Amino acid sequence: MADSTASTTAAQAPAPQPADRAAERAADRPVYVIGGGPGGLSVAQALRARGVRAVVLERSDRVGASWRGHYDRLRLHTTRRTSALPGLPMPRRFGRWVARDNVVRYLEKYAEHHALEIVTGVEVSRVEPAPDGTGWLLRATGGRELTGAAVVVATGYNHTPHLPDWPGRADHPGPLLHAAEYRNADPYTGQDVLVVGVGNTGAEIAVDLVEGSAARVRLAVRTPPHIVRRTTAGWPAQYSGILVRRLPAPLVDRLARPLARLGVPDLSAHGLPRPTTGLLSRAREGAIPVQDIGLINAVRKGKVEIVAAVEGFADGEVLLTDGTRLTPDAVIAATGYTRGLDALLGHLDVLDPRGRPSTRGPRTPAGVPGLYFTGYTNPISGNLREISLDAAKIAKSIAKNRTLGASRTMTP
Incomplete structure (x- = not known):
């Protein structure tokens, strides 16, 4: 059956x-x-x-x-x-x-x-x-x-290195490379180097060049970043990011301001003022805070000089937005992907x-x-x-x- x-x-x-x-x-x-x-x-x-x-x-x-x-x-x-x-x-x-x-x-x-x-x-x-x-x-x-x-x-x-289409870029005679091509400071010993962009990559390459005995290191900054200590009394900055990631951005922005004043010195006299926009608001737009791995001390000691943003290239020079003209030996663009x-x-x-x-x-x-x-x-x-x-x-x-x-x- x-x-x-x-x-x-x-x-x-x-x-x-x-x-x-x-x-x-x-x-x-x-x-x-x-x-x-x-x-x-x-x-x-x-x-x-x-x-x-x-x-x-x-x-x-x-x-x-x-x-x-x-x-x-x-x-x-x-x-x-x-x-x-x-x-x-x-x-x-x-x-x-x-x-x-x-x-x-x-x-x-x-x-x-x-x-x-x-x-x-x-x-x-x-x-x-x-x-x-x-x-x-x-x-x-x-x-x-x-x-x-x-x-x-x-x-x-x-994924794909982004190099801005600055006017005159194609005719610039000096070395101009994206940060994706940078490996270490050895080729730049004794040279004058301009690093463009102050995200984590640009900040770290600038410090690497200083420690690698570049003769002069300048960092071109368009918008001052939020800078945070990687750790404070043993507490990683990432842990704070985990705790606040779901809170309203305006609240986190307000909380971050006094903490930044306590933990990070004012670098305005060195050309790097505190940002006027909120930390989490900027982060949600893609501008992650810069973790300090030596940038603060390098800027305070004048080993990394802050200059205006790059506007273009002409006659072998780098043109900045404030009218300054530079002639570095090399330009490294930490301009993202x-x-x-x-x-x-x-x-x-x-x-x-x-x-x-x-x-x-x-x-x-x-x-x-x-x-x-x-x-x-x-x-x-x-x-x-x-x-x-x-x-x-x-x-x-x-x-x-x-x-x-x-x-x-x-x-x-």
């Missing part, structure tokens, strides 16, 4: 419809993660932990390519404990402020430890909906066409006017299901910390949607 009943039930089951078969095919596809940096690796691990196959596509020949290209003295501005990715602590021997090379070693170990599926040497040039209406089609190098159930874009916050997502995703209407994803974490853009982004913000609570939190949320959302998709194709 049992066999007869089973046969009857099977006979009565409706044949799978074309939409159901398409959904089944989509559920069998992997999730493609574009980018083998911290964001991509953490999402791949979170998906693997949920039993979802994730394939990381990395355009270089190794994971952590962006970190490998940073300047030599770079250390994380966030603590070792809060910077670890899900499922693997950073070794204690790395110290509290992890050096660039140790970050790279950690990312390599992370991929190995979690047995992540990574394909290197593959650059994705375009992402578009799959022709069958389910999942995504990725066009990549070598004419590859890959179809995935979902896509997580994690190509990095610092763009996300570089326009060619990849611009046709999908998922980017804001500044080229950044309109959503992050588990949320997908309206009308574009199955497309996720991670690592495109730079919060004061720490980029790596937020990446780790987003990874778990993205994996949960993808796993849930795959389960729902599979349940729709089940026979009643």
Whole structure:
């Protein structure tokens, strides 16, 4: 009787419809993660932990390519404990402020430890909906066409170096390079160097040049930054960022002003006045506070000279907005990066006017299901910390949607 009943039930089951078969095919596809940096690796691990196959596509020949290209003295501005990715602590021997090379070693170990599926040497040039209406089609190098159930874009916050189109820039005869090309101070011993931009990168390169025996170091500043001590009585600035990240910006801005006056000296006499805009308000616009790793003392001692912003180049000179003309031996532009997502995703209407994803974490853009982004913000609570939190949320959302998709194709 049992066999007869089973046969009857099977006979009565409706044949799978074309939409159901398409959904089944989509559920069998992997999730493609574009980018083998911290964001991509953490999402791949979170998906693997949920039993979802994730394939990381990395355009270089190794994971952590962006970190490998940073300047030599770079250390994380966030603590070792809060910077670890899900499922693997950073070794204690790395110290509290992890050096660039140790970050790279950690990312390599992370991929190995979690047995992540990574394909290197593959650059994705375009992402578009799959022709069958389910999942995504990725066009990549070598004419590859890959179809995935979902896509997580994690190509990095610092993707494409941005060099302003200053008037006369192309004709400037002296060395002019982006900070992405700077490694250490050795080539600049005894030279007069102008660093343009006073974010964390510009400030740290200026200090590195001073310590590396450059003859003269000037720092061109357009908007005075908020400067914070990396630690105060052992308390990291990042911890304060974590505590206030969800508070109203006007409240944090008011609280930060007296704390700044207590912790950071007034550098107005040296050309670096206190900013007039609020700390958290500026941070949410993308201007992260500068963590002091020697800039304050260098400015006070006159080893780093603050000058006006760069306006252009002419006759071998650098023109500043206050009318000053400089003739440095080299110019290093710490002028930031763009996300570089326009060619990849611009046709999908998922980017804001500044080229950044309109959503992050588990949320997908309206009308574009199955497309996720991670690592495109730079919060004061720490980029790596937020990446780790987003990874778990993205994996949960993808796993849930795959389960729902599979349940729709089940026979009643």
